[in-house]
Amino acid sequence: MKSIEIQKGRDLVVRSSTTSNLLVCGVFASLLYVAMNITCAMQYPGYSSASQTVSELSAIDAPTRPLWVILAIVYSVASIGFGLGLWQSGALNRKLQVAGTLVVINSIIGLFWPPMHQREVLAAGGGTLTDTLHILFSVVAVLLMMIAMAFSAAAFRNWFRAFSVVMLAVALFFGLVTAFEGPRMEADLPTPWIGVWERISIGAYLLWVVVLALTVLGKRKYYASPTLD
Secondary structure, X not given: OXXXXXXXXXXXXXXXXXXXXXXXXXXXXXXXXXXXXXXXXXXXXXXXXXXXOHHHHOOEOOOOHHHHHHHHHHHHXXXXXXXXXXXXXXXXXXXXXXXXXXXXHHHHHHOOOOOOEOXXXXXXXXXXXXHHHHHHHHHHHHHHHHHHHHHHHHHOOOHHHHHHHHHHXXXXXXXXXXXXXXXXXXXXXXXXXXXXXXXXXXXXXXXXXXXXXXXXXXXXXXXXXXOOO
């Protein structure tokens, strides 16, 4: 009987350690995405992070597409791990489990993201179905991100709720500003700040992931409470 209890205790420790490692994947994924933007931009002659979008780093025929695709796969896998960690952590909190499920779905979608053509090609009328799907995937991804952030906010009744609301508002506002600049990019017209607006929007989400991961890690001992206070 005692040996059975010891084994159960060991299994619990292993599961707890696995969940913690999965949550850390969220921090790793966010830092990796920042590194991807810096590294790939440096490898793209003439690329401007201020006036060009992130998607242009992985555009068809872009010199940085091969590198970006490899790193993006690692990012998506790490994000899937983070989502699973949230789901496991929210055993007594359905809202946190929903947020984790949405993160997983969004990350899986990211593995199949269709690339866009370079803006010169689009301006010349060379856009194809992949460009349409790229926009569709972007819309779906943003919606899933926003809903996940909203559910995570509802899962807490402390400062993290206010933080999530602020990050959600920032991501949404600058995401819309970026979208309004989209037609100018497709027409190959000057977009001096589109990269800044988009990266602020993405940065808000990445920061939310890091803070959520660290917050849940710090509150593991309170999971008996469904409100995660």
